[in-house]
Amino acid sequence: MADMEAFREAVTAWAAGGPGGPARELAARLSVRTVVLLEGASDFAAVDALAASHGRDLEAEGVCVLSMGGAMSVGRFAQLLGPPGLGLRLTGLCDEAELRHYARGLERAGAAQQGFFVCAADLEDELIRALGVARVAELVRAEGDLRPWQTFLRQPAQRDRTAQQQLRRFLGTKKGRKIHYGRVLAQALDPHRVPAPLGGLLASL
Numbered sequence: 001m002a003d004m005e006a007f008r009e010a011v012t013a014w015a016a017g018g019p020g021g022p023a024r025e026l027a028a029r030l031s032v033r034t035v036v037l038l039e040g041a042s043d044f045a046a047v048d049a050l051a052a053s054h055g056r057d058l059e060a061e062g063v064c065v066l067s068m069g070g071a072m073s074v075g076r077f078a079q080l081l082g083p084p085g086l087g088l089r090l091t092g093l094c095d096e097a098e099l100r101h102y103a104r105g106l107e108r109a110g111a112a113q114q115g116f117f118v119c120a121a122d123l124e125d126e127l128i129r130a131l132g133v134a135r136v137a138e139l140v141r142a143e144g145d146l147r148p149w150q151t152f153l154r155q156p157a158q159r160d161r162t163a164q165q166q167l168r169r170f171l172g173t174k175k176g177r178k179i180h181y182g183r184v185l186a187q188a189l190d191p192h193r194v195p196a197p198l199g200g201l202l203a204s205l
Helices: 004-015 021-029 041-053 071-081 096-108 123-131 133-142 146-153 163-171 177-188 196-204
Strands: 034-038 063-067 089-095 116-119
Touching (some): 041 063, 041 123, 041 177, 071 096, 089 096, 096 116, 123 133, 133 146, 133 177, 146 163
Parallel strands (some): 034 063, 034 089
8 A cells, every 4th residue: 555655755766857657646646735845864753753742643634744855955846746746735844044045946846935944053953942951961861872972072172062052963973863863852842842943834734
């Protein structure tokens, strides 16, 4: 039976230059109505975990959460999935530094920029600020990363950084760590302290 992962794979292959037929067929079969465009896999993990913790089954609702593999791909995916392509509603998250690039890509595709929610630095920064440094440090210890965290803090480059900046940098120091903690931090959020970009995105779906 077709599922949303198959649709994600078909769209990714299409964006890489493959045929669009499989994506079109799956979009119709799965009744896809909205695609959430995210920069990377850690954003995907966080959005997926937050939706689940709020009792949402996005796939059953016709919502596809899609990692584009980088902000520079937004124009290409918007062309394929938005008005010029499948005609689906587009939404997602955007880092403030990438806002102009998103605006250009979405405008060229005739897609509404208003559906995208902006993170001041990135999603990890939003999650750390929402949870607080002490809580994130607790989660790092609980996940078995106390020793690497302590080793990281001894690096000279970390001395002049704030605790929040240190945590944000630490999450990106090992392959797969950002993805893992994207899910862990999102699951640990108080329902009443969800970062504004994440909360706005989920409420819009």
